[in-house]
Amino acid sequence: MSDSRASRHDNRTEAIMRAALDLALELGYAKLSIEAVATRAGVGKHTVYRRWSSRGLLFLDAVLSLNTEGLSHPNTGDVVADLRETMTRAVKLLARPPWGPLYQALIGEAQHDPEVAAALNRRFIEPQTADTLARLKAAKEQGELAPDFDLDLAFDVLSGPLYYRLLITQQPITHDYIDRVLQAVFAGMSPRPKTSY
């Protein structure tokens, strides 16, 4: 076949990413070396460097290759229920290995490497945001949300607390926690509908 060349190429690429994920889980991302990845994958270091210019970008590809399809939003007509469903699914992935520690390490790396941060946003955060935004927009058009509902802020306010728990306090994210966030955001936290604010 004419693509056996490409096929061989892809096989190595996958082997390298798999080795990177294995080692990241065994040693932690901090102790992950390209040298070890190459050895584990049965590959020369050049073969790694030919594909990725930095450890961070390799790790990004590796983590995102664990594809998370199934994070798209259902539309049952009840926007809050749909959001809870999506958030629950996301949290189930993050709750335990392999995704949790890997995603956490990836965001950690993004704080040190602007290239990783940019790529993570473009390839993962933005699509996910757009998806949520579309679902919220539909809800607004169907009168489920107020006309002045702050669409652009919604994703931040919903995800922010989850990321805060994952990255800062590093407490477990439970179903109850998701419910309370939804409660706070959609029912409001103030006793007075019209605060002095």
Add this chain to the structure above:
Amino acid sequence: MSDSRASRHDNRTEAIMRAALDLALELGYAKLSIEAVATRAGVGKHTVYRRWSSRGLLFLDAVLSLNTEGLSHPNTGDVVADLRETMTRAVKLLARPPWGPLYQALIGEAQHDPEVAAALNRRFIEPQTADTLARLKAAKEQGELAPDFDLDLAFDVLSGPLYYRLLITQQPITHDYIDRVLQAVFAGMSPRPKTSY
């Protein structure tokens, strides 16, 4: 004096932390080496290792030494205004160097080093949370907040979006953004006070 010994000790400690901060700002935390810090501080490597067991813990001490007093909450009687004041002050610190990049790098390191994560929580996050909690509790007792106001969640919901912007999308955090978060949390985002939720 009897503490000239301790004084000398402290001088070196400060010099090392200052050197670490300088280098972190010049090169970025990722390229920060203990060897370079020691040289810049005019100090032997032992003197660094005698005080800190890892680069992360040194960096944590260095960043937290830029003391952020003035993050305590005022109490003017209007809890939302007080929160906005505190959040604005915090964001002013984070908005631009040196705090912004340094704090971002510190949280990044915390994702790779559990010791740093634990210390960061104990020494910075928890006191700040307790402070906010106390202000909210006072507000609740004075009837400014509903009796069933979710105190424990409040800090997460208020800070979460800010951290999300700082760490994930890495967009600037403006005054307008703070206002919108407060609006969302305290006035609620839903058009219907009693959602099906």
Add this chain to the structure above:
DNA sequence: ACGACACGGCACGGGCCGTGCCGTCGGTAG
């Protein structure tokens, strides 16, 4: 004056970096 101690300077083995070079192997073109 003496002893204790933290210190700066130096050197070491070791790990990993990123990069060259070389011989091989598979697929392609003529």
Add this chain to the structure above:
DNA sequence: CTACCGACGGCACGGCCCGTGCCGTGTCGT
């Protein structure tokens, strides 16, 4: 069938930094 070519694995290199040992020095408490 053969000649070419690109990607490859293996190896070696200089360089940086790690964490640690040793040695001579200066400064303090006794």
